[in-house]
Amino acid sequence: xxxxxxxxxxxxxxxxxxxxxxxxxxxxxxxxxxxxxxxxxxxxxxxxxxxxxxxxxxxxxxxxxxxxxxxxxxxxxxxxxxxxxxxxxxxxxxxxxxxxxxxxxxxxxxxxxxxxxxxxxxxxxxxxxxxxxxxxxxxxxxxxxxxxxxxxxxxxxxxxx
Amino acid sequence: xxxxxxxxxxxxxxxxxxxxxxxxxxxxxxxxxxxxxxxxxxxxxxxxxxxxxxxxxxxxxxxxxxxxxxxxxxxxxxxxxxxxxxxxxxxxxxxxxxxxxxxxxxxxxxxxxxxxxxxxxxxxxxxxxxxxxxxxxxxxxxxxxxxxxxxxxxxxxxxxx
Numbered sequence: 081x082x083x084x085x086x087x088x089x090x091x092x093x094x095x096x097x098x099x100x101x102x103x104x105x106x107x108x109x110x111x112x113x114x115x116x117x118x119x120x121x122x123x124x125x126x127x128x129x130x131x132x133x134x135x136x137x138x139x140x141x142x143x144x145x146x147x148x149x150x151x152x153x154x155x156x157x158x159x160x161x162x163x164x165x166x167x168x169x170x171x172x173x174x175x176x177x178x179x180x181x182x183x184x185x186x187x188x189x190x191x192x193x194x195x196x197x198x199x200x201x202x203x204x205x206x207x208x209x210x211x212x213x214x215x216x217x218x219x220x221x222x223x224x225x226x227x228x229x230x231x232x233x234x235x236x237x238x239x240x241x
Numbered sequence: 242x243x244x245x246x247x248x249x250x251x252x253x254x255x256x257x258x259x260x261x262x263x264x265x266x267x268x269x270x271x272x273x274x275x276x277x278x279x280x281x282x283x284x285x286x287x288x289x290x291x292x293x294x295x296x297x298x299x300x301x302x303x304x305x306x307x308x309x310x311x312x313x314x315x316x317x318x319x320x321x322x323x324x325x326x327x328x329x330x331x332x333x334x335x336x337x338x339x340x341x342x343x344x345x346x347x348x349x350x351x352x353x354x355x356x357x358x359x360x361x362x363x364x365x366x367x368x369x370x371x372x373x374x375x376x377x378x379x380x381x382x383x384x385x386x387x388x389x390x391x392x393x394x395x396x397x398x399x400x401x402x
Contacts, residue, residue, distance in 0.1 A: 094321050094324065094326065094328070095319060095328050097260070097330075099258070099361060099363075101363065101364065132298050132306070133296050133298065135294050135296055135308070135310055137293050137294065137310055139312070145293070145310055145314060145315065146310075147296070147308040147310060147315060147317070149296055149298055149306055149307075149308060151300070153306060153319050154306065154308060154317055154319075156308070156315055156317065156330075156332070158256060158314050158315075158332065158334070160255050160364065163255065163364070165255065165364055167255070167256050167332070167363045167364060169258075169317075169330065169332075171317070171319065171328070171330075173319070198361075200260060200359075202260075202262065202328045203262065203321065203324070203326055203328060
């Protein structure tokens with residue numbers, strides 16, 4: 081069966097990946113592994129994800145890495161407390177998951193003042209990347225009314241829709 | 242200490258993320274969770290990663306999600322056997338990890354005939370995305386001699402280096 085499957089092509093993206101940079105993470109618990117894990121799990125739940133498993137690791141002297149595997153793919157975080165910065169990915173498939181809500185939860189709990197988000201379609205024959213840069217005026221207050229689309233770049237190669 | 246840290250700005254990317262699309266994955270074990278996990282762990286080892294932990298999950302009726310947390314960040318995979326497609330991320334920090342070798346291992350073991358790779362710098366004030374599209378003539382034979390840089394887009398906002 082696998083040998084025949086390559087004839088089938090997806091007509092739309094199979095997955096969507098939010099690539100999130102959270103800056104100025106001012107919460108005092110930013111290097112507390114339990115706080116980070118709880119935040120990621122809460123973000124997954126509030127985004128309507130079905131949590132499969134999670135694993136978090138604290139590095140010495142500072143920094144945390146963690147992943148929440150969800151039925152809809154995964155959420156991952158890596159933190160650099162020395163820069164008050166967190167790199168987060170929210171990878172989803174299907175239409176159930178509310179990625180923006182995951183960003184809201186994480187931004188608020190980590191006390192982030194600014195973020196950059198890019199969105200990538202995954203699994204198309206071409207490859208499209210869009211980027212939205214939203215600067216926050218206060219922690220957690222994501223300005224959904226006026227996202228500024230900075231880039232929306234189409235692949236030159238055929239196949240992307 | 243955390244309150245003072247935002248004054249410190251990284252002068253180069255803190256992390257590098259390879260976003261990898263593997264198409265035409267012809268290996269008969271493509272929906273075998275043990276094969277996929279072994280492949281991801283081997284890719285991590287051959288890329289010089291220090292493995293912290295891993296978690297893999299098989300979905301019903303088909304499809305696998307898995308993450309390898311490494312000291313240098315993570316490797317993640319999601320498979321769509323019905324399209325013979327795997328979405329892979331290799332997120333690294335530091336200079337130790339050989340991401341291209343991870344791609345080579347995975348491409349060969351999964352029997353992929355074609356892939357698209359994009360590379361993202363993470364943690365800069367700006368945000369840079371480069372994309373390399375390499376089409377393979379045979380499984381595992383990554384053509385390192387002639388990568389075609391398709392996009393290399395600089396952020397318009399200050400701060401990116």
